[in-house]
Amino acid sequence: MHFHCFLITLLLSVAFRVHANTDVILQTKHENGKNNHIEAAATSTTQVNCNIPNETKSGVCLEVGDCSAYTQARNAVNISAEKVNFLKKVQCRCKRIDANVLEPMVCCPANGQDYLYPSLKFSKFEYRRFQNVTAQFKRKKLKRRIQTVDPAQSFNLRNECGKQVTNRIYGGEIAELDEFPWLALLVYNSNDFGCSGALIDDRHILTAAHCVRGEGVREKKGLKLIRLGEFNVKTEPDCIEEPDYLNCADAAVDIGYDQIFVHPDYDEHSVAKFNDVAVVRLSRAVSFTHFIMPICLPNKGDESPFKAGEMFSVSGWGRTDLFNKYFRNIHSPIKLKLRIPYVGRDNCTAILARFGIELGPKQVCAGGEFAKDTCAGDSGAPLMYFDRRYSRWVAYGVVSYGFTRCGMAGHPAVYTDISSYIDWIHSVVSGK
Template identity: 30%
Template sequence: MLVLVLLGAVLQLRLADAVAVTFGNCTPKGSSERGVCIHINNCPTLLGILNSNQTPDAERQLLSDSQCGLDNTRTGLVNRILVCCLPSQMKEKDLVTDTTSANDGNGNILPSIGTCGVMFANRIIGGVDTQLWEFPWMVLLQYKRAINGDLTFNCGGALINSRYVLTAGHCLASQKLEKNGLELHSVRLGEYDTTNDPDCVTEKNGKTTCAPNHIDIEIDEHIIHESYMPNSIDQMNDIGLLRLKKSVSYTDYIKPICLPIDDEFRNNAFESYAMDISGWGKTKDNNPSAKKQKATVDVWNLGRCQDKYRSYQMHLNNTQLCAGGKLEIDTCGGDSGGPLMVPINKNKQEIFYAAGITSYGPEPCGLQGWPGVYTRTAAFVDWIQQKLKA
């Protein structure tokens, strides 16, 4: 946690042009009152203390105890500071909370920007553990073994609204599932470490933060793209949707990701973009990860990727994306169906979109020079919207 060292200076800060965006609930150090984590220039009381020429020791301590993080998507030290702002320290009308409008709660409507795609965490390149609240749209698909009824995680997915999960078609129908006697049973949301419930982490200031218990919800309906052929080597149209038996409420740890609906995204090949991947799939020791992992991969030129896979008689088209190809940085077994995520800056806020869906890749995973193949979400947004129902 950054210690404020700017209190002796007079700082002229520009107030935000728009309403404040929250980065979750919080409690200032030494306080029992709950607040919200926001940029300091959206918390009038704490901003006033920071700008004051004469700051008493008590107020200096209050400011230090109120810090809740840094927003590294912004430039300038002061603009990055996040503070835990109490209701008495801000104007209520200036706050955008995580509560969802009635329309956003309907299964046939995609959430608005700001409700979807929002998280707060520093992103680090390479396969490392995520932070507790990172990528809150990530879900695990839980399967039941016919032979003994045991439950096992075999795929991932992404929450796209309060009722639907986006995943890969091969996570819903494949020879591998049939061979192993696996039937999709439920979806797990709000998970971080599969060995613990609830999940807790110790912050740098020594404080323990715990997420709510994860949630398991059974599946109401499986929807596989009509043109998907499970046994095809090319895996075209590898996309599916899961309708949950009940709606979920959004929290700091369960939120939907945005879909690339606008033309600027539909027509973007994203070549050379750096994108995030995440999941609980196999790591380099060939065992599933208990904790949610993340890595950053670069999108390939499609023609170059087509040439690469053509040597194995595999054909790609513009409904697919290729990304990765660096040694030991890749999605792997168990990550199928998870999103390939692109962060886009919207109104000075980083919004995450599901640019792709993990489809297939080289064996073993993470081979140098061999990218993974992803279903291009933008090619199927009309199909997705047509399948949603209230």
């Protein structure tokens, strides 16, 4: 039986420059950015043996941050479908942190060495299908395998936004193919990507203002297009071998844009990045699929989830921890995810004040756990909260800025509070 952890951890994206004198400064996230699944174990610290594909010696289940072999394999510049297949297979048990939190673990070489061969071909039957799908993609004749939904005809945005087609509870710290289908990649005229966003209806992307205006954007020669339905930027098609079938995503969709709306009170030169929010209007409406769906926005009057003990999720293609020591601007090619806790306003205000930074009334903080944080390349991505009452995901924030060294204990990242901008967002979306 395959048990999937719901709460995720990840050394997602460590990458901002750190001065040689170890001073910490703040920057926006976009600027210089055999199967081993075992049912969740209790809080026991006893190491559990597990099997590593392509190796005869048993490994041990460790937390992601304690297995350098795993993080090195995951952080490779180019990750093929077979490498993703390997990374999924080395996920093992989950450690229970408390009654509601499960920490995913991976099968790590017991000798502390690297994996011998961190790649795993699909099974014989599925490999033939993978080759067929790949050939179809190359001929650009792949028939969409699911029925698309015309949002103008039969999609109730209020009721269906924030829903993932599958009801599976996901595990691991690599996102699934159809997980968070509202995530968008912003691609620039330099043919680089450095920010994320979220689809909020069939025509609009919510992102951070600094992702579409400012020095970093000018260096990349301006925004070129929006990519939806992406998983691995280095492969097409994107396929993952499930326990009993090969799961392949539709081709990613590249869409141009008509207009960019930056909040009128945003100042690109401000250190505190107040009003760091923008909306991109696509050049055409998109059809919704398993892999392209909008996320919900907060409703006026909803109870705020920004309170002690609440957990949020972030996902994106941020730079990874491996490259921090080299100070190189490299992003993860695959969609990653993590869970981070809300950080109280008083606590965050005190932390930022030490660096001469003011926390605005329309900004919130989350993260601040060692080796768990958003980082460069995750700018503009939604700070997501799962609304259990309606079983849907809601974008309550937009990744704005954080410390030059991500994943520092006691140093949370700052997010634009979307609930404070609902009227402005709706006015942009409605064209009023």
